Every structure is written in C-alpha cells, then in structure tokens.
Amino acid sequence: MPDAPRSALVTGITGQDGAFIAELLHEQGYRVHGLVRGEGNPRKAQTAAELPFVELLDADLTDPASLIRAVDAADPDEVYNLGAISQVGFSFKNPGLTADVTAKGVLNLLEAVRLTGRAERTRFYQASTSEMFGGLDYNRPEAGYNETSQFHPRSPYGVAKLYGHWIARNYRESYGMFVSCGILFNHESERRGKEFVTRKITDAVARISLGLQDHVELGDLWPKRDWGYAGDYVRGMWQTLQHSEPDDFVLASGEMHSIEDFLALAFKAVGIDDWHPYVVQNPAFMRPAEVNVVLGDPSKAEQVLGWRREVSFEGLVTRMVANDVALQRAQLTS
Template sequence: MSENRALITGITGQDGGHLAELVHSKGYEVFGLLRGQRNARREALEDEFPFINIIEADLTDQTSLIEAVLTSQPTEIYNLGAVSHVGYSFRNPQLTADITGKGVLNLLEAVRVAGYQEKARFYQASTSEMFGGLDYNRPGAGYNEESLFHPRSPYGVAKLYAHWIARNYRESYGMFISTGILFNHEGERRGLEFVTRKITNAVARIHLGMQEYVVLGDLWPKRDWGYAGDYVRGMWQMLQHDEPDDFVLATGETHSIEEFLELAFAEVGIADWRPYVHQDKQFMRPAEVDILLGDPSKAERVLGWKREVDFRSLVSRMVQHDLASVRRP
C-alpha cells in the first residue's frame, strides 16, 4: 500500500485527468470516483489512466461515499466533481444544486462518518464564478480571498454553498480543508461544450475543410484564462501546506473571447476570423458576467505557486491538439 493515497471525484473531467497524472507521478495510489455502473466514460478513462482504481459512487448518495472513503483509505481527497457548465446550470438548476452544492456536504459528512476527518486532507474546488463580476472591496483590482461574493448563475450559487460548507466543516470539526478559488483554466482536455474548446475544435475543422463556421454567444466577456495543468499543481500544493486555507489561483490578466478567437484562427493562418463566427441568442446567458480578474498574489507568496503557460501558448496548445485529433483516423 502506498503511503500517499488520493481520492478524486470528477475523475473524468479536465482537472481530474491532469490531477491523476500529477499525483501518480509523485508515487500516489490513485482512486477515482465514477458515477454509475455503465458510465460511458469508463472505457476511455481506463485506457488513458490504467493506474486509476475506479470506485463507483455518487455525490448524491452518501452511503456510497462512505464506502468509497473506507475502500480508498485516502490521505488526500480532491473534490472536483460538479455540474460545472454555467450555461447548463440555468437549464437544470436543481441538479446543479444537488451535485455541485449538496454533493459537497454529502462528501464531507462521509469523511466525518467514516472517521477520516483527521486522517485525510480535503481540497474543495471553488470557483471565480462565485464573485459574479462585482467587487465592492477592490475596485479596479483583481478578486482576492477577501473579495465579496455575488454569484450570477445557479452554478455560482451552488459553488458558493459548497465553499461555505467546506469552510464551516474546517472551523467546526478542525478538518484540514483548503479551498481553491480557481479562475478559468483551460486545456486540451476541456470538454467540447466549453467555449474555449468549442472554438479550438472548430478552428481545426474549418482549417481542414470539415466545417464552415462556429456558432457562439456573446464575444465581449473577459476572463482570466490559465492552463489547467498549472492549476492542478496549485491544488496539490494547497494540501502540502502546513495549514488549511483559501487560495485564489489566477493569471492576473484578462482576455476577451474575441482575443481568443483572433489567436486561435491565427494559429492556422487565418487573419480575419469574423466570417467564420456566427452568433446565436441560444448561447447567451440570462445573466452574463462582464469581467473576471483574479489576484493570485497570496498563492504565489504562501505556496510558491506560479503559472507557467501564458495565454498565447494556451491557445496554441489547444489548437494544435485539436488539429492532431481531427486528423487522426
């Protein structure tokens, strides 16, 4: 049995894959929670990460979570599981609340009931969507750990509940629980339903003559975009720190979707992206966040964390990955 054992929820997601690779490279035994006996992603997960021990459990089923904790005997737990698409959360707010919000309570209770509140360190994946684009504390500056919250989507609201219940368990039961307030982080493992990967996949297909254009919503929102691989390293660093705490991970700079489009199309030699982009109201949210800018100075100072992949390199990496994927028979 390995000395370090990581239990990861959301193992089939972008961050789950990056994190599983990271902790495996550090000698951890890795356990991944998979929802449902016939999960469509199971085969792909087993092919890409044969070292992961799969445990069938559900964030809405506390009994299965208790069994998962007892089976894995974790030294570290990373809760990345969530309904994580903001647009989808408007269409199915109740499911979002049950999994993204209440699911965290179920997992924390499972850890406590199983007797692992002092044996396992716990990471909760919080999000910049909790801020909601309003900042009454630091006008003109990036959001930090002390900024006020004002979520503007069912996803943001559910994540805020998860964030506060995690902090409550830390303070009430003395559990080692750190929360990572992560700003947008993308990469080649991002799902096609997310705007960045939707763009890079479409750019690859347009370049190869397989698609004429891409349909998007608003193009003006600005986000603080980083690389997912850098951010999961920050998650791990949080659980290696002496004390549990809350940390913002961000790049400290923002870019609009238009800027992302410009760089993505330029990667395949297309100078003017506008003829290839159509807009449709169905992809516009009822309440949009204008700008999200993070201040990672605490994580940089306390953890020694630093992002390594800049915005241009991130876009290039994603386009080149999708070009290779689309060409692959």
C-alpha cells in the same frame, strides 16, 4: 519496511482537472482512486484506458452511502473534490440537479470523511470557482478578486459552488478538519470538453482550417475572462494540500482577455488573420445573466505556496488549436 504510499481519492476523475490531478498524484507516488458516477458511464472505459493506474470506484455525490463505502475503500490521506455540474449554461436549465450535485454533494463527501473517523488525518481540497464573485462592476477590485473579495454569484452553478465553499470552510472551523478551498479562475486545456466555449472554438477552428466546416456559432464575444492552463492550476491544488495549514487560495493568471481575443489567437494559429467571416453570433448561446469581467489576484498563492503558472494565454490557445488540428487530421487519415 518502507512507508506505505499515500492514498488519494479524486471525484470528477473523468473530467479535465481529474485527469491532470490523477497524473500528478501518480507521479508523486500516490495510490490514486477515482469516483465514477452512474451505471454504464460512457467515460469510465475511456478513463480506465487513459489512466490505468487509477482504481475506479462506483459512487455518486448525491448518494451518501456510496461515498462512505468509497472513502472506506480508498482510505485516503487526501481527497480532491472536483466533481460537479460544471457548465454554467447547463446550470440555468438544470438548477435543481446542479444544487444536488455541486452544492449538497460537497456536504455529503465531507460527512463521509468525518463519519468514517478520518476527520483528523484526511486532508480535503474543495474546488471553488471564480464564478462565485459574479463579475459585477461595483463588486470588482481593480487588482482582481482575492480571497477576501465579496461574493455575488450570477448563475445556479455559482450559487451552488458558493454553498460548497462555505460548507467546506464550516467543517474546517467546526470540526478542525484540514479543508482547503482553491478558488480557481478559468483554466483550460486540450482535455476540455467541447461543450465549453474555449474548446468549442479550437475544435471549430481546426475543422475550418481543414475545410470540414465553414463557421462556428457562439454567444456574446465581449465578456473578459482570466484564463490559464489547467495543468498549472492542478499543480496549485496539490500544493494547497501540502501547505502546513488549511486555507483558501485564489489561482489565476492576473490577466484578462475577451472571447474575441481568444478567437483572434485561435484563427491566427492556423494562418487566418480575419476571423469575422467564420463566426456567427446565436442568441441561443447567450446566458440569462452574464458575468461581465473576471480577473483574479493570485498574490497569496504565489507568496505562500510558491505557485507560478508556466503557460501563457497565447501558449494556451495555440496548444489547444494544435491539439485539435492533429486530432482532426488523424480522423481524416484513419
């Protein structure tokens, strides 16, 4: 008889990365299970329609019993923990919820794997983040942050993610579990929610180009980020769990671009050379503590995993704008 297909359990299945990893795993022949939180979750039907090959399981990262049931149902060879309160601005307004989901939720899921007797065979991917570094000038290496750089998170989200990162490493060292952490820098796509600044910009640019709105309100424009395409980074997640040993890997582009750079490329994609008349800065969108500059060093992932990004910064921006222009035109003609 042929070998049974591998099984994967994905938290955060309704988000950008969840959709990308589900498609990749399905293409690789996995049985894919995705956790959906909350009764009447509005994204459940959308996810079921977009990813019909995924078996959706009701569970919550803050509810250990539901996670144990989900792990038993999926019987996973691999777990991808992508679920989190993932918006930095939201975390300042809701720090307690962020801690419960983004920090303690990692512990709950690790315990669900361990307590169901799967510690020795289930590989676990923890989605860590560049927000753990903080971007302070004295703490920034010239070549970019790598796996050994000092952490100094500057938001409740970054602090919660750092707990998740360290508890994941603790379970690897304490129980011999195959737990790997991917320290991903900013990665965007046409699937990004409009609450994130990149998609907010590309959606607004599309609407402005079609005469549907006259400006977009943003916070600080000077911060620099290391941006890449989510599809490339999700491939790196999968490669991380295929490696022979559990480890931590930075996934980044190795390039920095400011929000102004993103704006300029987005407006250029619709034929507008000067973006300034269409952008209004609003203090309401400025964070209490901003991460100044973020640059990653992906050397280890490139050398050990053979990971490479395929979509450039300009390709990312133009791809997102083209998608949003097409969506807006479709709505106008529907």
